[in-house]
Amino acid sequence: MVNVGIVGGSGYTGGELIRILSNHPKVEITTITSRKYEGQSVEKVHPHIRDSDLIFENKNAEDFEEDIIFTATPHGASMKIIPDIIEKTDAKIIDLSGDYRFEDYEVYEKWYNLKHTKHIDSVYGLPELHRKEIAKERLIANPGCFTTGAILSGYPLSKKQYADRMIFDSKTGVSGAGIKPSEATHYPNIADNVNPYKVTTHRHTPEIQQELQRYSDVKISFTPILVPVLRGILTTNHTILKEEDFDFETKEQREDTSKKIEELYRNIYKDEPFVKILSEGEIPRLSSVRGSNYIHIGCFEVDQTGQLVVISAIDNLVKGASGQAIENMNIMCGFDEKTGLDFFGLHP
Amino acid sequence: MVNVGIVGGSGYTGGELIRILSNHPKVEITTITSRKYEGQSVEKVHPHIRDSDLIFENKNAEDFEEDIIFTATPHGASMKIIPDIIEKTDAKIIDLSGDYRFEDYEVYEKWYNLKHTKHIDSVYGLPELHRKEIAKERLIANPGCFTTGAILSGYPLSKKQYADRMIFDSKTGVSGAGIKPSEATHYPNIADNVNPYKVTTHRHTPEIQQELQRYSDVKISFTPILVPVLRGILTTNHTILKEEDFDFETKEQREDTSKKIEELYRNIYKDEPFVKILSEGEIPRLSSVRGSNYIHIGCFEVDQTGQLVVISAIDNLVKGASGQAIENMNIMCGFDEKTGLDFFGLHP
Amino acid sequence: MVNVGIVGGSGYTGGELIRILSNHPKVEITTITSRKYEGQSVEKVHPHIRDSDLIFENKNAEDFEEDIIFTATPHGASMKIIPDIIEKTDAKIIDLSGDYRFEDYEVYEKWYNLKHTKHIDSVYGLPELHRKEIAKERLIANPGCFTTGAILSGYPLSKKQYADRMIFDSKTGVSGAGIKPSEATHYPNIADNVNPYKVTTHRHTPEIQQELQRYSDVKISFTPILVPVLRGILTTNHTILKEEDFDFETKEQREDTSKKIEELYRNIYKDEPFVKILSEGEIPRLSSVRGSNYIHIGCFEVDQTGQLVVISAIDNLVKGASGQAIENMNIMCGFDEKTGLDFFGLHP
Amino acid sequence: MVNVGIVGGSGYTGGELIRILSNHPKVEITTITSRKYEGQSVEKVHPHIRDSDLIFENKNAEDFEEDIIFTATPHGASMKIIPDIIEKTDAKIIDLSGDYRFEDYEVYEKWYNLKHTKHIDSVYGLPELHRKEIAKERLIANPGCFTTGAILSGYPLSKKQYADRMIFDSKTGVSGAGIKPSEATHYPNIADNVNPYKVTTHRHTPEIQQELQRYSDVKISFTPILVPVLRGILTTNHTILKEEDFDFETKEQREDTSKKIEELYRNIYKDEPFVKILSEGEIPRLSSVRGSNYIHIGCFEVDQTGQLVVISAIDNLVKGASGQAIENMNIMCGFDEKTGLDFFGLHP
Numbered sequence A, B, C, D: 001m002v003n004v005g006i007v008g009g010s011g012y013t014g015g016e017l018i019r020i021l022s023n024h025p026k027v028e029i030t031t032i033t034s035r036k037y038e039g040q041s042v043e044k045v046h047p048h049i050r051d052s053d054l055i056f057e058n059k060n061a062e063d064f065e066e067d068i069i070f071t072a073t074p075h076g077a078s079m080k081i082i083p084d085i086i087e088k089t090d091a092k093i094i095d096l097s098g099d100y101r102f103e104d105y106e107v108y109e110k111w112y113n114l115k116h117t118k119h120i121d122s123v124y125g126l127p128e129l130h131r132k133e134i135a136k137e138r139l140i141a142n143p144g145c146f147t148t149g150a151i152l153s154g155y156p157l158s159k160k161q162y163a164d165r166m167i168f169d170s171k172t173g174v175s176g177a178g179i180k181p182s183e184a185t186h187y188p189n190i191a192d193n194v195n196p197y198k199v200t201t202h203r204h205t206p207e208i209q210q211e212l213q214r215y216s217d218v219k220i221s222f223t224p225i226l227v228p229v230l231r232g233i234l235t236t237n238h239t240i241l242k243e244e245d246f247d248f249e250t251k252e253q254r255e256d257t258s259k260k261i262e263e264l265y266r267n268i269y270k271d272e273p274f275v276k277i278l279s280e281g282e283i284p285r286l287s288s289v290r291g292s293n294y295i296h297i298g299c300f301e302v303d304q305t306g307q308l309v310v311i312s313a314i315d316n317l318v319k320g321a322s323g324q325a326i327e328n329m330n331i332m333c334g335f336d337e338k339t340g341l342d343f344f345g346l347h348p
Helices: A012-021 A078-088 A105-112 A127-136 A145-159 A204-212 A251-268 A318-333 B012-021 B078-088 B105-112 B127-136 B145-159 B204-212 B251-268 B318-333 C012-021 C078-088 C105-112 C127-136 C145-159 C204-212 C251-268 C318-333 D012-021 D078-088 D105-112 D127-136 D145-159 D204-212 D251-268 D318-333
Strands: A002-007 A027-033 A068-071 A092-095 A139-141 A163-172 A219-226 A233-241 A275-277 A295-302 A307-314 B002-007 B027-033 B068-071 B092-095 B139-141 B163-172 B219-226 B233-241 B275-277 B295-302 B307-314 C002-007 C027-033 C068-071 C092-095 C139-141 C163-172 C219-226 C233-241 C275-277 C295-302 C307-314 D002-007 D027-032 D068-071 D092-095 D139-141 D163-172 D219-226 D233-241 D275-277 D295-302 D307-314
Touching: A002 A012, A012 A027, A012 A318, A068 A078, A068 A318, A078 A092, A092 A318, A105 A204, A127 A145, A127 A318, A139 A318, A145 A163, A145 A204, A145 A219, A145 A233, A145 A251, A145 A295, A145 A307, A145 A318, A163 B163, A163 B233, A204 A219, A219 B233, A219 B307, A233 B163, A233 B219, A251 A275, A251 A295, A251 A307, A307 A318, A307 B219, B002 B012, B012 B027, B012 B318, B068 B078, B068 B318, B078 B092, B092 B318, B105 B204, B127 B145, B127 B318, B139 B318, B145 B163, B145 B204, B145 B219, B145 B233, B145 B251, B145 B295, B145 B307, B145 B318, B204 B219, B251 B275, B251 B295, B251 B307, B307 B318, C002 C012, C012 C027, C012 C318, C068 C078, C068 C318, C078 C092, C092 C318, C105 C204, C127 C145, C127 C318, C139 C318, C145 C163, C145 C204, C145 C219, C145 C233, C145 C251, C145 C295, C145 C307, C145 C318, C163 D163, C163 D233, C204 C219, C219 D233, C219 D307, C233 D163, C233 D219, C251 C275, C251 C295, C251 C307, C307 C318, C307 D219, D002 D012, D012 D027, D012 D318, D068 D078, D068 D318, D078 D092, D092 D318, D105 D204, D127 D145, D127 D318, D139 D318, D145 D163, D145 D204, D145 D219, D145 D233, D145 D251, D145 D295, D145 D307, D145 D318, D204 D219, D251 D275, D251 D295, D251 D307, D307 D318
Parallel strands: A002 A027, A002 A068, A068 A092, A092 A139, A163 A219, A275 A295, B002 B027, B002 B068, B068 B092, B092 B139, B163 B219, B275 B295, C002 C027, C002 C068, C068 C092, C092 C139, C163 C219, C275 C295, D002 D027, D002 D068, D068 D092, D092 D139, D163 D219, D275 D295
Antiparallel strands: A163 A233, A233 A307, A295 A307, B163 B233, B233 B307, B295 B307, C163 C233, C233 C307, C295 C307, D163 D233, D233 D307, D295 D307
8 A cells, every 4th residue: 555645735726636535445545634624523614524534744755654645725835835745745746837848947936926936846747648758757737627528638639730829618517726715716606607817827828839739839827716616626618720630611622621630539549548529510528527537638629710629528527636646656666557546426 | 668579589688578578667578578488477497587467478570569669580590580570560679680680691691601681771779880880770689698799899990900810719708509408508517617608610700800801801710719708808909009009018018009099998988888898907807797788898908929819898688688778779769878777786 | 856965975885876876866965974974975985976066075964055964874873963953953863873772771771781861752763663753753764684574574463463473583684794804704714604692692683662552562682693795684584373373284285374474464555666575386486576675575384383584684784774764864865665665676 | 357237328327337447457348238329429428538448238048248337227127037046047146226125025016116027136235234135046036225214323322222213315426316317306406406306215224124124113204305406315314312311411422422322333333444433523414425435424423412423425316326336246255345445535
């Protein structure tokens, strides 16, 4: 058994780590920390977790004896604790914050408006793009929730240099805003409303750029939108195709283009355990992936202007956070990647 | 008092016509028809309308004695009844279907897959663009719900020839699907989901094209998305600006561009009774216009790729249907345009 | 024109007072106060109210020159400001807090855990029970949102001494919790959940008791339940009938009992402008009264145990708060009671 | 491995059987039937189930070779197929309809308005009450969704003869109405509404009576209420305690009574794998059991009238249907009762 610690386990991603790891046959959670809830049982904060013996602790980095540590801490906080854990323990670390996601630290400092304190080698923890490096690295920067849905919906097109521009219009459930109440999460402000926010300035933008612009100079725009949904991100990727590569004047040409692109996605993702390419005419839906680590990708429709729409659906707390973190752990530990994650979504 | 008839009054737009006209000081509803509910009182179908004397009738065109007739009938049905009303009565008509919205009937026949039976002069009933013609015409084709929010969010940019391309990602409440239950409106399929549909092939696309391409050759893409909301359409207009007209490399340039565009909107809409341009930093929200005839437009943010985002919010059943129909009636009758429509939205 | 002031106008009830009074033909809002938002325009807080000239002020009691003052202040705050207004101005006051609702101040002090500072004559502002006194009194204590729906659903039975016991299981929308975010109103805690709270200890219990036990010694139990709804309170009144008055063994007896009770309600409320008794088989629904001042009452089914169910629906912010306050104002000013309130609910 | 067949697998309970059994280590689904979807793959109907080889078949009773058959057929349909399966195969059967739930067939015929065609020995499949009989019987009548939450919330009180009367006010999610669209499940009729229905005449009433009146002559009333929730039933059990057994005049007496009753529940359910008695002050919530087979029971508050409130929460499709059916299967097969069901709810 691999021993696992969770640092900052009182938020929603902490709750999901516990929920999923409770059924993981090869690991045991031996430590969970929360300064705020020190001494309290986990079920006080996570009312669905019952009969667990876990008690929130307040613990120093040097006292961790775990093999794997998940840091479910906010950005800024992660980079204060991770260097210590790296130095004083042998643990491998999967960080759920934004602190180690950027290859260029100046990008981080500009978008997060924080000085980066300590540079450590890390890998961007999106298995579909970086599986091999994840297996070898000690610190994994788990991707942002929006970025997972966006990058995987655009990666094949960027890799093939088919896209001139991608506009991501991403609809997110409210659990993405975290467990702490705010005006933005006040029920009467969310219900029966659709709330775009940080329309061109969200911090996940440079993450999407970093990963998709590895392969081509595609222009990236990103708009996040809060919708009255608990979990899930549905990303509408509006891609402007390069005119030289595709035809889209007649209905037949558009259907051919659609098929060609669907085929490309099927090929690129054919061995991926958690990526499902839907059949023609089927639109990804949040309920199909609710609570699960799957990403569904589909649509691939093209219109007469050469605009292609690709749609992806994930659970923001699972493939968009804790599930993907566990997937990374499986890779780092040499487990089958689906271990503990092999369950379907909760539809309806 | 002007006498008003409603043909096909058992749907949501019929209910809204009654709700709003009940407080209109210059008109009286004297006839309401529904073949399905003939002989039944209005409150059986519209449970919020109480103590009205209205009974659903089944009536022939020649028997209408009203001054104004709203046809809240489905497309295909309107063009069967309207020519008769035109011929056999003196009534002015406001049609809520798509049958008379297209100047080029071939466009209608292609997108609606129906033979158009009878060509009659009509005006596209968007007061902000066609007020003068509306005042003079006998048949008004009331715009589609999506198109109102889309066109008004893009009109100033098209008029000024500033836009290369507009991608409308429009989130609609479920009342837009009508009063009749279907798989698409089954609660477990909508709640906690976000459902794109007819992603590049929705019939409102050619309507948006017709109105916005009057002024420039802007490329138009449109994707409708069903969200778990009762009423309202929030349109995210992703516009690709023409590079020669604007700068957007530095933060200052982007802010200047935003201001210039906001100013343009304020100018063009400055005398419009139902268009509100929000201040910088304020995002339109559905609850602010819920139940009202207002459209709120705002955001105007530009990113480094030259993508501008304009956001609009309307109530799909009011400014997107029945309220706008009454606004058209006010114009046709020479009433003040706000008569009976001068009330705010229901927030929260 | 009657001049109106609103004290503490930055909450939801303040917003509703403005929304409704904006269309009231006989009054004008001349002052609105908020310490927190002093100097800001009303639309910053109430985004649906546009182009109003109202600016939040911070004002002393002696400076009010209005004829009518609504105090939309929290309990405890009202009793600090109202005695001053009474003393230093000629204004009539309608208080939306709980401070002056109780004839027995000890009941208030016990349930609100506050010392009552100043006893002033007041009337419980439920027009259906106290219309005549309201017309003559200077200070009106506007009822609580839950109590309006509960009392009116039980009043005829208590008056006739037909009930041994009433259990109110009342489902409320989240706007009842106010504009301020809290854990209880955090979207992920409300959506897809049903949250009973203060199950036997809610402060509206003694209010319901005070009004219903005027007429009989009916036992009163009350359980409030937060449901994922924006507005509205649906009250299920489970009444245990006195066995000597009714028969309910056979189906025919139960149907007779139902009819007899429905008739009783129709009689007692026959002249009430805002009470609608629904027909047999029709269940009150929140959407029918959404945004309006109506209360719908219906059901009247009896089962074999002698349990009668009466159901009522109101909008908690209108008939449950601001609408009823304006109804009280109309009575105090000698206006027709429906003035400014004569509009239907927003269904769907 | 035990082979399992599902008859009528295209509804929500069918989907849940597949979802849960996919992770059950000791069984394999070898047949799933649906006349409507014959020949189609399961993922066409259940979009969350991916890469399953299951194809809907149309099959006669004599062709089933499975060890266990779940009949997820509507009432009326089950009693047409089950006698055949009993006669022509060796399979054990768990029926999810109401057809075999009643010991007195006349009760069935009266409430379901159907002639019962074939009487077969069966056990009411509520493990907490009938575990031993379930282990021995060939046909299990899986309980109704409402009844599971109601019976388990009242069983200890009835067993101890503490209750004079129980009024169940049960709030259900819309998935309980099934996969087929209807006016009752049309999104605009559900969202922002609370819909009581069959207020005193729901078919689950006699089921609750049958099970709770085994132990005492407690009077039973039941009101089902549709709320805008996907999954889950929250039952508010308003119990009138027998006055001779408890005191509730003073606060101390009420607290003592609460504790005594909480203790009773802890004792009676102490060995139950899926019943969790919550601590004082904690209210059961739907999200804590969402997707899981647990029932949470709590509250136990008493008021001055001697009314006790007990609250229970279940997932209507799991403990209220398919999960409990699998629990029954585990008992029938001699597996550990938690096999395949040992996972927590999906909160938030």
